[in-house]
Amino acid sequence: NTKQSTWDGLHHWAAQSISFQRKVRAFQEIQWENQQQSITSTMMKKLINECLEPEIIELKHMQGTAKVLEIIEKIYIARCQQCNHHSSTIIHNIVLRRLHEYGGTKQRLSQLLDEEQQRELEYELEEERQLAQPLSSKPCCPRLNTEIIQLCDINSQVMNLARLSNVFHPLPHAFTGIKFFKQCQPNSWPSNFWISTEFQRVTETKLISLDPFMRPPRWIIVYRNQHIIFITAFEANWLMVYLTSKSPVTTLRLLLPRVKRFQSIFVNTPTLTVPSLIGISNRIIPYFIANEWLVQLFVFNGTRYFDIVDEQTAYCQCLSLCPQPRTSIEKAAFGKGWIAVDEFVSDSNHRRCLSINQARFTLNPLTFVKQLIENRNNFQAPLLSHVGSIIRNSFKTYGTINE
Known part of the structure; x- marks a missing residue:
């Protein structure tokens, strides 16, 4: 193992020396007159061109000469000949002498890739695919319905959300246009779980699959401590203004999916609701979403x-x-x-x-x-x-x- 590691290291050391030689030679090409000499933009561009690797390299140039077994000394010589930049003669001779002394007669494939990459390239099958490009889509322009603002009015009667079908829909409506809509079992979701029309309305483009455009559920309105309504971030931004000084019987809450252990999802954090559940009247009992409802929200998000x-x-x-x-x-x-x-x-x-x-x-x-x-x-x-x-x-x- 030690011999193999030393031999592999010698090969990679020689390959890296080509880059180092190019940089040394580039600095040597600068015509220094004195220590106070200013460096012109032309000199800097020339230095950069000589030092940096090209951003785009053809595969045949990256791999070197034909795929044959060679000792690492000859692989190094072939790579130097392929390089268009001038090398440092002193360093080049030192590397050649070291490869001649310690490289031995053991051979490897002449490309500069390691053995595992070589095996992948050697047995990789060429495959041609024709993929249909997705249709371009136009996002919907966000809008705020007056019924959304009316949710904040604590002095009015409880709104009949089912009758406002142009603004509110049962939660399974969020799966409309999604490939697994038929599997969502619409009658299995609670009747007090809703989405706003804007929550489901994402793109104006028709006749395309809406799977990539399914809106992440992040903001909910707990309306009169009876209904849970998913809304958009645009609607939530407006409702923050209207709910700040209201009674906490209707609250705006952030619901995050728990994607790692011990993560807070915020939905039942009293200080993070709008309005806050901290410091409310003793006559009002803070409302926390029970586990029975919470886990159904977990399924959804x-x-x-x-x-x-x-x-x-x-x-x-x-x-x-x-x-x-x-x-x-x-x-x-x-x-x-x-x-x-x-x-x-x-x-x-x-x-x-x-x-x-x-x-x-x-x-x-x-x-x-x-x-x-x-x-x-x-x-x-x-x-x-x-x-x-x-x-x-x-x-x-x-x-x-x-x-």
């Missing part, structure tokens, strides 16, 4: 980690999953076929026997959840994440969070 074990339990309940490790009752149920291999419990009676009382999805949602997480994060949920382990490996891993 592509969260990958849990903060407490109750979130993990509620998440599995919501998706009607019974992953490992299982209790003795759950193991017996798995043996009877009540629990599928992918951990989904489809029968309502079996769910009741297994105390899965908060199930929202009656059909297997795993394919939908995987696709949604991949859309939100641009990659699959990692197996080491809490959610990734559940939906891909059928295993709860929250117990390792403190390790």
Whole structure:
């Protein structure tokens, strides 16, 4: 191993010396008259051209001569001949002498790449592909509907959001135009989860897939502590002004997906709501989103980690999953076929026997959840994440969070 490392190092040392020789020769070419001589722009341009590697190198120039086995001394000589720059004669002779003394007769491929790269190039198959270029898209111009501002009016009656279909839609409407829209099970989402029309309206271009344009869910309005409405950042920016001095029965909140352990998602942080839940009247009870609703928001925004074990339990309940490790009752149920291999419990009676009382999805949602997480994060949920382990490996891993 030591001999091989020394031999490889000698080869790379010789290759790097070519660059060093070029720089030394470039500085030697400068005609110095005295120490006070000023350097002109012409001299600097010439120095740069002589010192720097070209930004674009043809593959045949980078690899050197024909692909044949040669000793490293001859590889070095061939590379010097290929180089268009003048080299330092003194350093060149020293490198040649060192290669002659220690290079030996061992051969390698004449290209300047290492052996692993050579193997990849040697066996790489040329493949021609024709890819359709995506159509250009025009973003929608943001707008603010008056009904959005009316959400801030605490003195008026509670708005009937279902009747304002030009401004508010049930949450599954966010999947309109998305390839997995049919798998989202629209009737499985809570009736008090909404999106604004602007939240779903992203691009004006028609007849294209909206998968790349699915808006990240970041801002929500908790309206009268009854409804959760996803809005755009543009709408949230306006509502901050109207909600600052209002009663906290309607609050603007930031909801972040938890993409790493111990990360705050802000949605239930009292000091970060608008208006703040700190210092409110004793007659008003601060409203915090319960885990039962929170985990459904986790499904929607592509969260990958849990903060407490109750979130993990509620998440599995919501998706009607019974992953490992299982209790003795759950193991017996798995043996009877009540629990599928992918951990989904489809029968309502079996769910009741297994105390899965908060199930929202009656059909297997795993394919939908995987696709949604991949859309939100641009990659699959990692197996080491809490959610990734559940939906891909059928295993709860929250117990390792403190390790």
